[in-house]
Amino acid sequence: MPKLRTARERARSELTREIKDEARRQLATHGAEALSLRAVARELGVVSSALYRYFPSRDDLLTALIIDAYDAIGQQVEDADARRRRGDFLGRWRACCHAVRDWGLAHPREYALIYGSPIVGYQAPRDTVDSAARVPRALLAVVRDCAEAGALEPPSGLPRAAARQVDQLVTTVEDLRLRGVPPAALGAVLTAWTQLYGMVSFELFGHLEGLFDDKRALFEHSTGQLAQLIGLRPRSRRG
């Protein structure tokens, strides 16, 4: 990756970043569907057609924001994981779960952009999948480390039809360079990730409105149950 050389290249990458920053600001305040290229250009003191030099269409700008959002939440989860002692599997698991929720609460529009209704004419480019996989990969890494330390007590086996589907997952996970997770635990992690997504989305999308006042306490309880489901035991070794 060469340094930025010419003044042109430098200006280009800088303006690209500024466009994304302003777009992200508008996304955060007005929502994705209200994101207007003209408004972004106006705010940047530039004419709207100029933006098309940097992003071929509004969808491409949104795609860039989507990738950034996936990377942001992925980074937050990875950081929360890394702050824990490597052998504290239960603590790492809880930290990852809370990182997902906390990021969602802090960036609800961006969360909705990546985990809410898919955009209609929009087919996720290959670029997004790597970034999108960071959160589930972080969750899997905790379980793999736990399994490698011999502290995992995976749930009992699956019925045949479900087991075949999980087997299919195994090959994908191996692509993620995350061998070492027992297949039975893999199914449990899938359940847990689904549950985690469901809880945060329910809360952020307003489906729990007026039902609870301390949603964090409920979330905290659920993360513990999920750890139990997967078979993460609080026992820890030196990391």
Next chain:
Amino acid sequence: MPKLRTARERARSELTREIKDEARRQLATHGAEALSLRAVARELGVVSSALYRYFPSRDDLLTALIIDAYDAIGQQVEDADARRRRGDFLGRWRACCHAVRDWGLAHPREYALIYGSPIVGYQAPRDTVDSAARVPRALLAVVRDCAEAGALEPPSGLPRAAARQVDQLVTTVEDLRLRGVPPAALGAVLTAWTQLYGMVSFELFGHLEGLFDDKRALFEHSTGQLAQLIGLRPRSRRG
């Protein structure tokens, strides 16, 4: 509810329905954000400003579609439930879960409208909550019937902080005229409903793309696990 009397009232309610039908058609094919009042009017052979006699704004039309969607999926779940023998609690539970998924697969855009990203400037009117509650209420009814038949083996107690939140739920559920569900089971139903939502949304929103080929088998397995979590036992009595 008086019969439609004058020709004007009759024409009004008919055109209102036609507008919603055409809007729903466009919603299904082009998605919510592409729903255009002008396009609806064009298709109905009427000028766009005429629609404002029936719906004050685009958001109001969308609200009507949201309520209809909540009622449609609620009705589908209630019907699936009613087709089972009253004492077949496990069968009723599975039927309800599959009804949610099947309706979502058949109406992905409408599903996204009610369960996906919330619309930005949009505050759900009170009218929607009754319709939105039909699905969870149907799930709860199965559990209540099971409990009343003495066939429920609810999970063990919750930690204090979580229990207090579930207690808060109890009053809401009593408003739904669904007394008789043990609080511990209530928490489990909340978890199950969240998980159900997470699974269907993951699938419909494309987050499982390329990971499984038989998503139904996995779903089937999960619904059984959820029934187990709640404490629904296959034992049945005459209904």
Next chain:
DNA sequence: TGGCTGTCAAGAGCAGTGCTCTCGATTGTG
């Protein structure tokens, strides 16, 4: 240094949008 080429922002313009307002025509009611 001179000139060519590719890149840039600006501006006009097109087709579309939600929404408002006015204006006749039609309908229901006192």
Next chain:
DNA sequence: CACAATCGAGAGCACTGCTCTTGACAGCCA
């Protein structure tokens, strides 16, 4: 019958994404 309410049509406003052309500038080769 006459008045009032309601209706659809149409023009118009401000906005959108996007395209095309134009003229200015920077980078590169001779």
